[in-house]
Amino acid sequence: MKKSIAILLCTVLLGTILTGCGSENDTPNGEVYVYNWGEYIDEETIDLFEKETGIKVIYDEFETNEAMYPKVEAGASQYDVVCPSDYMIAKMIDNDMLAELNWDNLPNAKANIGSQYYESSEQFDPGNKYSVPYCWGTVGILYNTQMVDGPITGWADLWNEKYEDNILMQSSVRDLFMVGLKLNGYSLNSTDPAELEVAKNSLIEQKPLVQAYVIDQVRDKMIGNEAAIGVIYSGEAIYTQRQNSNLEYVIPKEGSNVWIDSWVILKDSPNKENAEKFIDFMCRPEIALMNFEYITYSTPNDAARALIEDEDIRNSEIAFPDLSKYDLETFSFLGEEADELYNNLYKEIQSSSN
Amino acid sequence: MNNKRKLLSIPYLLWAIVFIIIPLFMVVYYGITDKTGAFTFANIAAIATAEHGKALWLSVLLSFMSTVVCLLLAYPLAMILSKMNIASNSFLVLIFILPMWMNFLLRTLAWLSLLEKTGVINNILKFFGLPTMNIINTPGAIILGMVYNFLPFMIMPIYNALVKIDPNVINAARDLGAGPFKTFTKVIFPLSIPGVISGITMVFVPALTTFVISTILGGNKILLIGNVIELEFTTTGNWHLGSGLSMVLMVFIVISMILTAIFDKDGEGSML
Structure with missing residues (x-):
């Protein structure tokens, strides 16, 4: 008898806890x-x-x-x-x-x-x-005019050893590979293993120059003069410029993503x-x-x-921006197989050390 | 009487089944199947690939180093704490526990703004004309983050073991002619071993599996096994591989739990 009371109590308790989560009737x-x-x-x-x-x-x-x-x-x-x-x-x-x-x-x-x-x-x-x-929007390069020599014009500038430890890259897979692919003149929707291998090697080669691979933090770090160059979405550019007038945004000449x-x-x-x-x-x-x-x-x-x-x-x-002035591409879905290839190459970049 | 006790354990049993046993079986299920649901060992064998193996090795190395640093810092501190009178020592213990009241993520983010190139520490160094240091986004920063976050887990079990030592045992050692050093090596330290072992487990296991600290303080430049697993679950969406790798990691955790069970018969680790 006691047992059944306890079980009843438990169910009632559990019931109130569970229903308490969702049935507020003020909507x-x-x-x-x-x-x-x-x-x-x-x-x-x-x-x-x-x-x-x-x-x-x-x-x-x-x-x-x-x-x-x-x-x-x-x-x-x-x-x-x-x-x-x-x-x-x-x-x-x-x-x-x-x-x-x-x-x-x-x-x-x-x-x-x-x-x-x-x-x-x-x-x-x-x-x-x-x-x-x-x-x-577009993806481009945000740079601090006080921290670079001369204007930045393209992705190749992100491989310039002058800017060692002063470069912020995006850490999401497609955005990161977009830079590597575009640098080498390939489509950002490439699924060719040979092209992706080249892009991967470029990105590994660049890794010692990179300060960090981040996403939302690019904004704050650029505002705080933490880095000279960062890959960023155009939408963040206006906001960061309001906060730090030394920042300039450029769509790279090698082409980018819209x-x-x-x-x-x-x-x-x-x-x-x-x-x-x-x-x-x-x-x-x-x-x-x-x-x-x-x-x-x-x-x-x-x-x-x-x-x-x-x-x-x-x-x-x-x-x-006047889109006709730039060489811009939209990302397309590449299929599960290509996704997996991208992910594996991405891990190779992340785990490489030099 | 016995019946009553069984009844009382039902909620805990339910808890254990729903939140521990079932998830564990799901991890095992995912770990030994592929996307089509067929049985495979590939997800577990994947630990042998260059990237995963390296990530695991780096994780073991970094968490081992942070455990050693934690031990070296925590032991003397625990000794000092254990020798104080109750009133002041509970206050001091509180001070060391206090940071744990804050969110783990916030604490780690705070270190980011401390260590950054233009961060607080470097600004202070610059103000005094000292050379700045650049440790953010290096393995050193990750170790620092681990030590900071997990140090209390080392202090508490050691402290608990030390306060339990009967002062008469130490007095006896002194009476019988042992100097302070000998008393420590022959009496105090051996008696505190259960606490040390608990502390080691409680620091090593979370350090081994962390991915937040390496992401925030390592700038995504250093891939730990925790990051790989997180990547598989969130970004790649390959839960099978993620589970397989988690199972490999579990082996390490089980080993350290067995070690704890052997040495820590008094359960100092459960004091926290």
């Missing part, structure tokens, strides 16, 4: 689970969305596409909206992980995002069925309608403007760009 219109890049939104826009719609936003962040993918694939967290980059969206479409969007529910996305961004999106999302562009990060909805999303509401809300001109001013990543939202008051920024070559 009459349900929830939406958003999974976005770190520091990639003005959190005030989330508050505004929650206030206006009564939908509770559960917001999580990731640091790289590669780290995001297995978590979403495992499905443990049940995200609704995710913001991956181009090639990762292609991979997710390939693996049937995304839900087709209902464009009738996305009037702002239809009206405000520039048509050229939808055209570029066709490369990874044919027919614009799955994705709404959120931010875009990318788009877009909102997508996961196929098994339980809150599809809320997800579409969230995406459309983010496409409103004044909301997109808030986000642009906060994160300084180029917005594909033409209506928002027109609202930018500072003329220098509105016409900035960094935020809105």
